[in-house]
Amino acid sequence: MTQHAKTITPAAASLEALARQRILILDGAMGTQIQTLGLTEEDYRGAGGCACAHHSDHPQKGNNDLLILTQPQAVEEIHFRYAMAGADIVETNTFSATSIAQADYGLEKAVFDLNAQGARIARRAMDRATAIDGRPRFVAGAIGPTNRTASLSPDVNNPGYRAVTFDDLAVAYGQQVTGLIAGGADLILIETIFDTLNAKAAIFACLQAFAATRVTLPLMISGTITDASGRTLSGQTPTAFWHSVAHARPFTVGLNCALGASAMRPHLAELAGVAPTRICAYPNAGLPNAFGQYDETPDQTAAQVADFAREGLVNIVGGCCGTTPDHIRALAEAVAPFRPREVPQ
Secondary structure: OOHHHOOOOHHHHHHHHHHHHOOEEEOOOOHHHHHOOOOOHHHHHOOOOOOOOOOOOOOOOOOHHHHHHHOHHHHHHHHHHHHHHOOOEEEOOOOOOOHHHHHHHOOHHHHHHHHHHHHHHHHHHHHHHHHHHOOOOEEEEEEOOOOOOOOOOOOOOOOOOOOOOHHHHHHHHHHHHHHHHHHOOOEEEEEEEOOHHHHHHHHHHHHHHHHHHOOOOOEEEEEOOOOOOOOOOOOOOHHHHHHHHHHHOOOEEEEEEEEEHHHHHHHHHHHHHHOOOEEEEEEEOOOEOOOOOEOOOHHHHHHHHHHHHHOOOOOEEOOOOOOOHHHHHHHHHHHOOOOOOOOOO
16 A cells, blocks of 8 residues: 555645755744734634634634634635745645644534635646646645644653544544545645644545545645754754654655754754655744744745755755744745755665
8 A cells, every 4th residue: 555556636636746846945934924814713613705614612813723714715815925926836724724734623523624715725736826827736635633642641751641642633534635635735734743743644644535535645744843852852863853754655754843044054954864765844033032033034044945955855845833934935935946856766
């Protein structure tokens, strides 16, 4: 039941061809853009947008995934702006669209709709952009880590306790991937991985969903180094992280979030030194200030990411927390002169 035993999709073939020609561009932060909208609880529930067919008594402000159903035009416009800024790949607004994460909002039953509609909205935005300039663009179904960890105990007094199991995660991720496939995602991005056991459950769920739907999509896998130790939250170095997910034979492996580009560089170099596949990096716009805001300008971020490209470390680059369409535009221009990393055979 491996993805490589199946026929590659036309979108995946096109993506492979483009990746051989140049460094591809991923989009930037969704949350940053949503924050600028100043949405209220009523907006999250659909005021001025669309009524949500899924009822919940829980407060919804902050449930950014729900905006797929209640403010679809706003989400589509964010995707569109990233595409026009130079993104070849945009991520669906589904980072927390699992039953595990949506349980906090009482919307577990909305998961399929969130993911299917999330992919459709992103596809509409990409088609709008392609109609303007003729450039092909791709939709990555975004899968976040959930708000639970399978490797670590949340209770310091009970180190053997786990708030979630591998099977729980696999079921939740399976529901999510099935929705993303139904909505027309071109690839799957398992991102911001702080616990590789969670990621392995997501990989397992993807392979099961591919077999069940007879649709096999490329996988992008992206970990996050949480501090200066150079390890994920569950304790893995970049090298160990790669060996834990290598069986998935991903289209890309890489790093995102937590660190700015400068601090990410040595960990990215380590990953590029061991992984015989494409490398993807999408750092934050520096570290947050005392108010949780990101001060790094588009030119500053772009200059640092251009160093990744100049040194031959990357195949796909983009932005995470704090980045905007302006960051992506500057970043795309900065890496344009450089060839993509040669993938070791």
